[in-house]
Amino acid sequence: MENYKLTPSQWKVIDFPYNASSTLKIIAGPGSGKTLTLLHKIHYLIQSGQLRPNEVLVLSLTNKAVDNIIDNLLSIFELNNVEEHPPAILKELVEQIGVYTIHGLANRVVVENEGLITIIEENGWRGLLKLLPTDFWQNRRLNSNGLTRELQAALNEFKSKNAISKNNKSTKKQDEVIEKLVTIMNNGKVLTNDDLILRATEYLSRIATPSTIENEISEESFTQALKSKYKVILIDEYQDLYPSLLPIIQKVSSEKQLIMFGDTNQSIYGFLGDNSEVITALDKLHLTNSQTLHLYDNFRCTPEIINSANRILSNHHQGHSTAEDLVLKKPSGVAPQIHEFVDPLDELEFLVDNITQSVCSSAKFSDIAILSRTNKHIQTISEHLTSYGIPFEKLTVQPDWLSDTRIQFIIDLLKVALLSFKGEHAEDRMEKLEYKWQSDFNVIVTLSAIKGIGNKSIQMLYSACNARKCSLWEYISCVSKEEWPSTVSNKKKVENYTSLLKPLIKDGKICDLDEPSILLKEIVSIINDLDYDPLKFQTTKDMEIFKKNLGEMFKIMKLSKSNQPQDHPIFVEWFLETYFDQSLIFHRAKLESELDDGSLGSVKLSTIHSSKGLEFPIVYLAGGPMGLSYPIEDKSLYVGMTRARNLLYLLNTKHGRLGEPTNKSMSPLLNNEPFWNYYNLDMKRIHANPSRLFNSNIIRYNKIGGKFGLGKRTFMTYLRPTFKLCKYLL
Numbered sequence: 269m270e271n272y273k274l275t276p277s278q279w280k281v282i283d284f285p286y287n288a289s290s291t292l293k294i295i296a297g298p299g300s301g302k303t304l305t306l307l308h309k310i311h312y313l314i315q316s317g318q319l320r321p322n323e324v325l326v327l328s329l330t331n332k333a334v335d336n337i338i339d340n341l342l343s344i345f346e347l348n349n350v351e352e353h354p355p356a357i358l359k360e361l362v363e364q365i366g367v368y369t370i371h372g373l374a375n376r377v378v379v380e381n382e383g384l385i386t387i388i389e390e391n392g393w394r395g396l397l398k399l400l401p402t403d404f405w406q407n408r409r410l411n412s413n414g415l416t417r418e419l420q421a422a423l424n425e426f427k428s429k430n431a432i433s434k435n436n437k438s439t440k441k442q443d444e445v446i447e448k449l450v451t452i453m454n455n456g457k458v459l460t461n462d463d464l465i466l467r468a469t470e471y472l473s474r475i476a477t478p479s480t481i482e483n484e485i486s487e488e489s490f491t492q493a494l495k496s497k498y499k500v501i502l503i504d505e506y507q508d509l510y511p512s513l514l515p516i517i518q519k520v521s522s523e524k525q526l527i528m529f530g531d532t533n534q535s536i537y538g539f540l541g542d543n544s545e546v547i548t549a550l551d552k553l554h555l556t557n558s559q560t561l562h563l564y565d566n567f568r569c570t571p572e573i574i575n576s577a578n579r580i581l582s583n584h585h586q587g588h589s590t591a592e593d594l595v596l597k598k599p600s601g602v603a604p605q606i607h608e609f610v611d612p613l614d615e616l617e618f619l620v621d622n623i624t625q626s627v628c629s630s631a632k633f634s635d636i637a638i639l640s641r642t643n644k645h646i647q648t649i650s651e652h653l654t655s656y657g658i659p660f661e662k663l664t665v666q667p668d669w670l671s672d673t674r675i676q677f678i679i680d681l682l683k684v685a686l687l688s689f690k691g692e693h694a695e696d697r698m699e700k701l702e703y704k705w706q707s708d709f710n711v712i713v714t715l716s717a718i719k720g721i722g723n724k725s726i727q728m729l730y731s732a733c734n735a736r737k738c739s740l741w742e743y744i745s746c747v748s749k750e751e752w753p754s755t756v757s758n759k760k761k762v763e764n765y766t767s768l769l770k771p772l773i774k775d776g777k778i779c780d781l782d783e784p785s786i787l788l789k790e791i792v793s794i795i796n797d798l799d800y801d802p803l804k805f806q807t808t809k810d811m812e813i814f815k816k817n818l819g820e821m822f823k824i825m826k827l828s829k830s831n832q833p834q835d836h837p838i839f840v841e842w843f844l845e846t847y848f849d850q851s852l853i854f855h856r857a858k859l860e861s862e863l864d865d866g867s868l869g870s871v872k873l874s875t876i877h878s879s880k881g882l883e884f885p886i887v888y889l890a891g892g893p894m895g896l897s898y899p900i901e902d903k904s905l906y907v908g909m910t911r912a913r914n915l916l917y918l919l920n921t922k923h924g925r926l927g928e929p930t931n932k933s934m935s936p937l938l939n940n941e942p943f944w945n946y947y948n949l950d951m952k953r954i955h956a957n958p959s960r961l962f963n964s965n966i967i968r969y970n971k972i973g974g975k976f977g978l979g980k981r982t983f984m985t986y987l988r989p990t991f992k993l994c995k996y997l998l
């Protein structure tokens with residue numbers, strides 16, 4: 269991170285005084301240096317002696333934003349080390365600053381108070397669906413995604429009804445069924461993300477105000493620290509907050525100084541609820557002591573890009589009469605390029621051709637981002653880039669391997685083994701009961717994924733174990749199958765499941781397997797003998813995807829092994845508690861090594877949603893087949909366009925105020941030496957002899973373009989062999 273000269277409007281925010289029970293709202297447009305200002309604000313609060321590092325809490329919505337803040341905080345403190353602290357002290361100081369996602373913070377509070385919890389994922393929903401009686405959907409025909417959505421909606425409706433009337437004894441059969449599911453989830457500590465927020469808020473509400481408990485609760489309690497220690501709460505991207513997050517934010521920020529940065533024009537989570545409702549509620553938090561400041565500058569986009577993006581906003585007033593200190597980049601001479609393609613393959617070929625042109629013209633692959641509205645279109649683009657051997661990386665909210673339901677199945681089986689073992693050896697009745705509830709959920713989820721074990725069988729077994737007051741695992745592994753309810757069909761399949769898992773649970777073998785490769789081999793060999801359809805691959809491609817994801821899981825296991833602390837002696841438990849965070853650490857380290865190795869890096873592929881808060885020198889907004897047939901929403905388009913620093917392409921992007929398509933024959937790239945000089949200056953890549961470099965770049969493109977038939981359709985395009993185009997670009 270560079271030590272930029274801060275602008276007057278940035279300074280106004282940075283040296284705004286600390287005041288308890290107050291709100292400072294900063295309205296900051298795209299590229300106005302919001303993150304940089306937030307980092308300097310933290311530094312200033314600490315360096316000026318107003319606050320100690322452990323009194324500052326930063327909250328964001330995404331792991332990416334949190335990573336970005338953590339990565340850059342230390343640099344800001346190093347660059348502005350007025351007191352000349354030694355590096356180790358500085359690092360220690362920065363580590364005391366709390367930086368979390370809102371869900372991460374809630375998770376910490378709940379885990380601190382309840383131990384291991386499960387946030388429900390796709391496999392979990394499928395397991396719960398299996399517990400529903402066949403007539404539940406009243407013959408409605410829905411696929412499994414549709415059913416999951418309906419079930420979530422039914423659960424939410426049930427919970428809000430109950431919240432209104434705690435004694436609501438509905439006689440509706442549907443409510444009785446849902447109530448049972450809610451009980452299973454509650455007992456098994458299985459939470460949805462919304463539950464997590466509410467549960468954490470409840471724990472925070474139980475904590476008394478700081479003055480009355482001073483010495484009662486240990487310094488170690490994170491829940492307590494949230495209430496009493498932190499004095500300033502900074503919220504990044506407030507426009508993304510949605511109503512279900514409000515309770516915890518209100519609880520954490522009350523009586524503190526709440527500093528929120530954001531831009532309502534970039535509010536794109538409307539589908540999760542009305543953001544203005546949240547803003548109104550937060551505005552009321554410290555009603556009499558609240559102030560708003562603006563950051564108008566735009567350090568990111570070329571004026572051509574920002575003008576075009578501003579046209580999209582129907583509420584935008586041209587020019588800022590109030591901002592005398594407005595900073596803008598110089599014009600680049602290249603307007604955003606608008607292209608339309610009837611055939612979707614043409615859009616894909618255009619991408620490959622233009623990426624090659626940019627890379628020949630001194631850009632790196634890692635300068636380029638392709639953004640789309642849907643993950644499906646991102647997948648199509650990734651397949652096309654693969655066929656040309658162009659390196660890419662997907663910027664997803666969740667790493668790919670974790671979204672693979674087969675990997676989730678492996679994780680659920682590991683949980684069955686660990687929790688069942690711990691349940692069998694629990695010391696008291698209460699502890700045993702807790703393990704029962706948790707392991708029951710994972711047994712239901714894994715059993716229900718096995719071919720031939722139907723809903724009715726699972727429901728019968730579950731009722732039978734509850735009648736015996738034992739866990740589902742104990743029931744199916746200790747009670748002989750002759751005693752099981754006669755309505756359980758396919759008893760052999762259930763018996764096979766137990767006999768395969770038994771050796772892992774008996775005598776605690778699961779806890780002794782602390783070598784990742786042996787543990788993984790063991791669990792995969794069990795799955796091989798289960799009748800688990802998703803691992804009977806229909807295509808080689810499917811198998812390759814699984815192999816890749818399993819490889820990722822193995823890497824994360826090895827990473828967990830390398831940082832397993834001594835006070836967590838059971839490897840599998842450490843891995844199951846931390847794999848999500850470990851995966852993020854791994855991902856970050858991978859990105860850093862890519863930046864350092866001097867190579868061309870990889871093209872970034874992302875949905876517009878996942879690209880929030882990021883910037884890229886070159887951005888392609890790819891609309892897909894006929895702009896995916898519905899017009900793009902204003903704010904999504906605005907966010908997508910304002911991610912671009914220097915070059916923006918809008919492909920098949922339908923929007924009334926976007927303007928006319930660009931003439932395709934006027935390519936802005938090749939033959940535009942002034943633009944590439946501008947580009948290299950902006951990227952701080954200064955070349956000794958730019959003209960010579962420029963000429964050799966054109967020759968290089970012509971050679972590669974000719975070889976691969978870029979820019980024109982040839983029979984090769986349809987055959988899509990795996991070209992190794994990138995080999996020629998290195």
Ligand SMILES: Nc1ncnc2c1ncn2[C@@H]1O[C@H](COP(=O)(O)OP(=O)(O)OP(=O)(O)O)[C@@H](O)[C@H]1O
Binds near residue numbers: 299305880
């Ligand atoms: N005072 C400054 N001088 C020069 N460059 C700056 C200054 N402040 C910020 N920048 C640069 O401006 C760019 C945009 O900053 P940042 O990413 O913080 O924007 P943002 O306001 O968070 O945008 P968005 O809301 O779109 O995410 C960054 O490259 C940053 O380094």
